[in-house]
């Protein structure tokens with residue numbers, strides 16, 4: 001269980017996520033199901049199924065938010081990195097702890113912010129203020145890093161948001177296409193239903209598209225065994241442009257750690 005990250009953006013995005021989910025639930029149950037299917041067996045079926053998807057979504061979100069993404073433990077005793085802080089060659093002299101670590105893990109690097117050693121593919125997140133194993137990116141929507149240990153929960157969360165968005169759009173479309181002889185003729189009720197359904201369609205379309213883009217990005221990362229940070233570093237080193245879905249993802253799920261990680265790799269981090 002990781003501690004809550006004190007990031008203002010994340011602390012705003014978390015309640016926003018819950019408000020969006022519960023608003024979708026309210027509109028679907030109150031203004032779609034109860035208004036247009038109240039005398040049908042489809043009403044309890046869709047109400048139960050829609051809320052089951054919401055429960056699974058919130059459970060995956062909670063696990064992605066509260067799980068340890070793979071933080072590198074900080075050393076119990078302060079290590080001697082004097083050879084790294086100065087311009088001396090990084091190989092010597094070293095403290096006994098540093099030398100022992102060096103002998104065991106030749107390909108490990110040093111994070112001068114955490115002042116500890118870290119395995120290959122770990123990156124420092126300036127928001128979490130920790131190095132994260134196989135860090136993909138920091139996501140304000142879960143107020144946590146997406147790393148080696150919680151990426152599966154993050155992907156589950158994306159899948160359930162996608163399913164919920166498509167399901168909500170499907171129910172709204174069905175409710176408007178099907179004839180509804182028992183629907184209320186009250187103008188104010190009709191107007192409220194129209195307004196709530198329009199907001200829900202906009203919300204579901206927006207979240208659905210963003211989530212599908214991020215899900216595609218995550219599955220591509222898994223298929224290529226390359227994190228988002230590594231992909232961006234690779235395209236930067238090759239002089240290539242950033243793919244469109246990465247650009248969109250950076251707007252939705254910003255990548256504040258990328259520039260700092262690459263900076264550290266080129267300036268502060270020495271291979272040991």
Ligand SMILES: [Zn+2]
Pocket residue numbers: 111112113114115123124125129130131
């Ligand atoms: Zn670090």
Ligand SMILES: [Zn+2]
Pocket residue numbers: 125126127128129137138139144145146
């Ligand atoms: Zn982070």
